[in-house]
Amino acid sequence: MTEIDDVDHQLLRMLREDGRRTFSEMAPEVGLSVAAVKRRVDRLRQSGVITGFTVQVDHSKLGWSIEAFVELTYTGTTPVGEIVRTAYKTAEVQAVFTIAGAPDSLVHVRVRDIGHLQHVIDGLRRTGNVTGTKTLMILGSWTRN
């Protein structure tokens, strides 16, 4: 576990709000020089606390307006790696969570319409040794910054 001080937390919070915020903009806010801020952010990347930067996309604006979680249960012999591998080959799968207990995994999917969802679920059913699925249709979502 990496030790982080208050200034680092401030920097992380600012970068969570806007990952393209400049060092020269953040420097006066944390009361350090631009070079010091850069050194800290570089260090956070080096130590693996910051794993990267990314863009946030509104997929509904691109026509992918339906989201769902699919709970999957497998036969007892199915290895975890297999579960993830079969799921992420599917382009519509956004994330895969392996779970302790029942269900065995939770798959976040994003699709264009209901027919498309049906197709993706059918695909998930066919892969691995799926013994059951339950689909949770997402009506709305909120994510912390």
Next chain:
Amino acid sequence: MTEIDDVDHQLLRMLREDGRRTFSEMAPEVGLSVAAVKRRVDRLRQSGVITGFTVQVDHSKLGWSIEAFVELTYTGTTPVGEIVRTAYKTAEVQAVFTIAGAPDSLVHVRVRDIGHLQHVIDGLRRTGNVTGTKTLMILGSWTRN
């Protein structure tokens, strides 16, 4: 729904991999000038396809090593806004999904240890008119870039 061409998709893919990639770095890859790339990204922000940029953090490196989904069910009279509001006031809540059917919502939480998880779940139980919870402990996860 916004119309997007292949170059825009390329730009989005590159920015998903690294949200701080520069226009001058992307321009030769898509075969356009720097100015043209900037105009396209500006247009994607303007049209709402790009909602922002953010940093990706490895929370386990900071000691928040346990993740779980909590399925919540409410009394029939609980409005959706109430569900989300009570959940996101809790700092440990990363995301809230409102669901069609049962359960009524799915809450993604991140905590330091099991005792902490217990505390957060107790808090969720107390808020609103929760009639039941089910906790899915996350063993591993994979997210598409």
Next chain:
DNA sequence: TCTGAAAGCACCGCCCT
């Protein structure tokens, strides 16, 4: 570890095609 300065680059607005 921080600051400050200098050199290199990217960004951004403007004009032109």
Next chain:
DNA sequence: AGGGCGGTGCTTTCAGA
């Protein structure tokens, strides 16, 4: 819509405290 230029600001490195 894309290309190119010039001014401005940011980034990056290095010396010094």
